[in-house]
Amino acid sequence: MSARPQIAxxxxxxxxxxxxxxxxxxxxxxxxxxxxxxxxxxxxxxNLAPNSTRVFRAMGVLAKLLGxxxxxxxxxxxxxxSGRVLQTIATQELTTLYGAPFVGVxxxxxxxxxxxxxxxxxxxxxxxxxxxxxxGSQVRLAFEDGTSALADAxxxxxxxxxxxxxxxxxxxxxxxxxxxxxxxxxxxxxxPDLDIADNTRWLAPDRYLLVYFMSEARDEFYVVTGGPEPWxxxxxxxxxxxxxxxxxxxxGFHPDVQRMLDKCEGVSRWPMLVRPPSRPWCAGRVALLGDxxxxxxxxxxxxxxxxxxxxxxxxRCLQYTDGDVASAFRLYESNRFARTSRLKRDSEADEWGHGxxxxxxxxxxxxxxxxxxxxPSENGSSVSPSDTPRPTEKF
Numbered sequence: 504m505s506a507r508p509q510i511a512x513x514x515x516x517x518x519x520x521x522x523x524x525x526x527x528x529x530x531x532x533x534x535x536x537x538x539x540x541x542x543x544x545x546x547x548x549x550n551l552a553p554n555s556t557r558v559f560r561a562m563g564v565l566a567k568l569l570g571x572x573x574x575x576x577x578x579x580x581x582x583x584x585s586g587r588v589l590q591t592i593a594t595q596e597l598t599t600l601y602g603a604p605f606v607g608v609x610x611x612x613x614x615x616x617x618x619x620x621x622x623x624x625x626x627x628x629x630x631x632x633x634x635x636x637x638x639g640s641q642v643r644l645a646f647e648d649g650t651s652a653l654a655d656a657x658x659x660x661x662x663x664x665x666x667x668x669x670x671x672x673x674x675x676x677x678x679x680x681x682x683x684x685x686x687x688x689x690x691x692x693x694x695p696d697l698d699i700a701d702n703t704r705w706l707a708p709d710r711y712l713l714v715y716f717m718s719e720a721r722d723e724f725y726v727v728t729g730g731p732e733p734w735x736x737x738x739x740x741x742x743x744x745x746x747x748x749x750x751x752x753x754x755g756f757h758p759d760v761q762r763m764l765d766k767c768e769g770v771s772r773w774p775m776l777v778r779p780p781s782r783p784w785c786a787g788r789v790a791l792l793g794d795x796x797x798x799x800x801x802x803x804x805x806x807x808x809x810x811x812x813x814x815x816x817x818x819r820c821l822q823y824t825d826g827d828v829a830s831a832f833r834l835y836e837s838n839r840f841a842r843t844s845r846l847k848r849d850s851e852a853d854e855w856g857h858g859x860x861x862x863x864x865x866x867x868x869x870x871x872x873x874x875x876x877x878x879p880s881e882n883g884s885s886v887s888p889s890d891t892p893r894p895t896e897k898f
Contacts, residue, residue: 506826507530507826508531508654508655508656508821508826509531509532509533509655509656510526510531510534510654510655510656510657510658511534511536511642511644511654511656511657511658512533512535512657512658512660513536513632513657513658513659513660513661513667514536514659514660514661514662514665515535515537515542515626515628515660516614516660516661516662516793516810517549517610517613517614517617517793517807518660518792518793518794518807518811518813518814519535519537519660519661519792519793520535520614520617520618521558521810521811521814522658522660522813522817522818523535523621523625524562524564524617524620524621525562525814525815525818527622527625528562529818529821529822531818534625534627535626535627536627536632536652537628537630538629538631538632538647538661539628539629540628541628542614542615543611544609544612545610545611546609546610546611546614547609547686547688547727548607548609548610548688548715548727549608549610549613549807550715550804551572551605551606551607551807551808552605552804552805552808552865553597553601553602553603553604553605553866554603554808554811554812554865554866554867554869555808555811555812556606557601557602557603557869557871558811558812558814558870559811560603561871564616564617564619564620565603565604567616567619568606568608568613568616569606571608571609571612571613571615571616571718572606572609572612572613572717572718573606573607573608573701573718573719573721574594574595574604574605574606574607575594575605575607575701575702575715576594577592577593577594577700577702578591578592578605578700578701578703578704579591579592579702579703579704580592580703580704580706581703581704581705581706581757582706582757583705583706583707583712583756583757584755584757589706597862597866601867607702607715607717608717609688609717609718609725612717612718627652630646630647630648630650631646631647631648632645632646632647632661632666632667633645633646633666634670635657635667635670635671637788637789638653640655641654641788642654642656642788642789644657655828656788656789656828656832657788657789657790658789658791658792658817659671659789659790659791659792660791660793660795660810661795662793662794663794663795663798664677665791665794667789667791668791668795668796670789671785671786671789671791672783672786672791677777677778677798678777678778678779679739679774679775679776680774680776680800680851681731681732681733681775682730682732682775682800683728683729683732683734683772683775684727684728684729684772684773684775684801685726685728685744685748685770685771685772685773686725686727686728686770686771686773687725687726687746687749687767687768687769687770687771688717688723688724688725688726688769689724689726689766689767689768689769690722690723691723691724692722693766694762694763694766697759697762699714699716699724701715701716701721702714703715705757705760706857707730707756709730709731710729710730710731710752710753711728711730711802712753712756712760713726713727713728713729714726714727714763726764726767727801728753729775729800729801729802729853730752732752734774739774739776741771741773742771743772744770744771745770746767746770748770749764749767749772750764750765775800775801777799777800777847778796778797778798778799780840780843780847780848782836782840784832784836784839785832785833785835785836787829788828788829789832790817790832790835790836792810792814792817793809793810793813794806796843797809797843797844797846797847799846799847799850800850800851800853802850802851802853802855803849803865805846805850805865809843812839812868813835813839813843815871816838816839816873816875817831817832819870819871819875820832820834820838823875830878834875834877837876837878838873838875838876842868845864
């Protein structure tokens with residue numbers, strides 16, 4: 504085996520930390536550069552499905568995740584005004600079917616769980632990435648504070664407004680989808696007599712409201728919505744808004760929804776930003792991961808899941824190509840593009856839950872076992888990963 508490349512990761516979100524853990528478990532040296540000066544418990548809730556939690560199990564962090572999150576007993580889709588149950592999803596049955604659980608958790612708690620699996624000294628905080636330059640077999644990263652770093656390869660996991668993407672592809676910003684998400688977290692104690700299910704999505708023809716718990720204590724729950732609204736600014740930074748604006752957007756919804764919205768405080772309004780499916784995701788020794796390359800709507804709750812899958816496939820491709828970075832990155836892109844593009848199309852169509860849910864293709868996918876399709880060569884034949892030595896996968 505050739506010497507393993509030293510890898511720099513830009514961004515310490517879900518995708519960035521997941522790929523760091525997997526790289527280190529596979530024997531690679533990596534560093535994570537994050538612009539925030541410190542980690543804080545920010546964000547809101549996230550739903551994790553079997554396609555991502557089975558990766559966390561392989562990483563050895565699932566038990567810890569289950570200790571801070573919640574496995575919903577049931578999920579319901581209900582009609583927005585009547586409250587009629589449209590679908591009942593027995594999550595425990597699906598957990599048995601797919602061999603991995605559904606988990607609801609606060610993003611801050613998920614971040615802490617993932618970060619706990621990263622080797623000491625990996626994180627470099629307060630490092631705002633501003634540019635890069637390839638120098639032979641190495642890449643030099645530049646940061647706003649005037650410092651720099653050298654690596655054999657770079658992974659841009661720096662989100663929707665990725666500066667790594669701007670450096671290797673183009674600086675075109677993501678596009679406003681025309682929908683916003685309102686978000687709020689509040690304690691259940693404010694509604695002690697309301698029967699709140701673990702996970703319920705209230706569906707109207709053009710919008711939805713989702714409410715779910717984020718820990719087994721079920722003492723705090725998360726309200727998140729989706730629906731069309733104009734965004735009257737070129738600045739797409741999420742903003743705090745008067746809770747009355749949220750209530751007005753969901754006027755006419757079921758009385759139970761109104762009772763919840765009456766108790767909402769600390770409401771934020773988020774624009775949904777997307778990119779059309781497009782390639783490339785990589786250039787030489789630099790590759791993108793997660794929202795940096797396939798940002799989509801949150802309607803199917805799979806933004807984080809796709810980033811986790813990306814991380815696993817990228818590390819597998821590095822192993823299959825024996826650390827040949829450029830080949831591994833092209834192979835990773837080729838093997839991820841069709842799946843992430845389908846997820847984007849389905850999510851943006853926003854039909855999830857309105858009819859029969861075909862979940863096998865999504866939840867049943869095992870990124871750590873899926874065949875790696877070879878790259879076509881210039882003469883029309885295939886270059887297979889099996890043409891190179893294949894080290895044992897350490898997942």
